Amino acid sequence: MALGQASNPTRSGSGQSSPVDSRSLWMDVFGGEVFTAFDNATVTLDKHTVKSLNGGAKSYRFPKTWKASAEYHTPGAELLGNDFQTGEISINVDDILVSHYGIADLDRILSHFDMRSIISKEMGGALAKVFDKNVFRQLVLAARDTGSAPFPGGESIVNALCKNSGVISGIAWLDAIRDANMRLFNKDVPEDMPRYLAVNAETFDAIKYAKDSNGQYLILNRDFQADNAGGIQKRSETITVDGVTIVKSRNIPSTNETTATTVYSKYRANYATTTGVMWCPQAVATVKLMDISMETERDVRRLEDFMVSKMFVGHGTMRPEMAIEFKTA
Numbered sequence: 001m002a003l004g005q006a007s008n009p010t011r012s013g014s015g016q017s018s019p020v021d022s023r024s025l026w027m028d029v030f031g032g033e034v035f036t037a038f039d040n041a042t043v044t045l046d047k048h049t050v051k052s053l054n055g056g057a058k059s060y061r062f063p064k065t066w067k068a069s070a071e072y073h074t075p076g077a078e079l080l081g082n083d084f085q086t087g088e089i090s091i092n093v094d095d096i097l098v099s100h101y102g103i104a105d106l107d108r109i110l111s112h113f114d115m116r117s118i119i120s121k122e123m124g125g126a127l128a129k130v131f132d133k134n135v136f137r138q139l140v141l142a143a144r145d146t147g148s149a150p151f152p153g154g155e156s157i158v159n160a161l162c163k164n165s166g167v168i169s170g171i172a173w174l175d176a177i178r179d180a181n182m183r184l185f186n187k188d189v190p191e192d193m194p195r196y197l198a199v200n201a202e203t204f205d206a207i208k209y210a211k212d213s214n215g216q217y218l219i220l221n222r223d224f225q226a227d228n229a230g231g232i233q234k235r236s237e238t239i240t241v242d243g244v245t246i247v248k249s250r251n252i253p254s255t256n257e258t259t260a261t262t263v264y265s266k267y268r269a270n271y272a273t274t275t276g277v278m279w280c281p282q283a284v285a286t287v288k289l290m291d292i293s294m295e296t297e298r299d300v301r302r303l304e305d306f307m308v309s310k311m312f313v314g315h316g317t318m319r320p321e322m323a324i325e326f327k328t329a
Helices: 027-041 105-110 115-144 170-186 201-208 220-224
Strands: 049-052 059-065 086-092 097-104 155-158 195-199 238-241 244-248 274-279 284-299 304-317 323-327
Touching: 027 115, 059 284, 086 284, 097 105, 097 115, 105 115, 105 304, 115 155, 115 274, 115 284, 115 304, 115 323, 155 170, 170 195, 170 201, 170 244, 170 274, 170 323, 195 201, 201 238, 201 244
Parallel strands: 049 284, 155 323, 195 244
Antiparallel strands: 059 086, 086 304, 097 304, 195 274, 238 244, 274 323, 284 304
16 A cells, blocks of 8 residues: 655754754753743842852852041141052862762653653752752851951850740740841941841741730731732741841751761851841852852663753852851850
């Protein structure tokens, strides 16, 4: 039986690959899932300084300047110009962070759900978790930085009442926030600069439901209004106290990681008594040599699709005076 003339269907997935691969564009779905999962999972990405590196560069150098001075002029004296102190900070990228999984044909064929999309979402979340953890570690390390003259260092507020487990005093945390704001003010940190405080969910809840001596809610009462942004009806992810945006996160370090081999070497420290960290966006910076990218490979020898998502970033201290650690001891 003779076959009819073959049609010429449009292969919309071919793209511009050479040689032509009819599926070359389908990777975009996977990529989008990873980007979305990362953006949704990270807390710190839009709350600190992030810079991108050009190819071939290993670090980003940030200029650092100190305050100008003023003086009274003596009649007849020549103005020669005051000394303006400057410095610089270099932040290097770490090693490449990867998340990788293989999906066997057998599981893909027999599965009644889309395993690929589930795994890709989890891969993005895994990268975001490590990213956030390292940013929080760097913020705490910035708060512990003593600085170098004339540039001031960070601060640590030691308060046994600022716990993050057991019976947590929201009032104690509100007092600590006032103390932190005063310390930033005394270091000439601009009052209009955004300020953030990261705590765990239990502490966030204690602050939100803090009561005064008469049993009146100090924060929650404002949320009963329906038009209040992030009100009680929305189970708000942030609350604002004295100009400080409070966020909750599971990724704040809270154990002794001095010898933890799973932690990148420059972030290892003892965080066993850390209960929260407050910062302004310039406290730390992230440099990116390679943003999130993804690859997939067909491994016919193993009858599986192998997926890798990766990013090449590093974190470092910029202005330690803008970071404050809260700790119990």
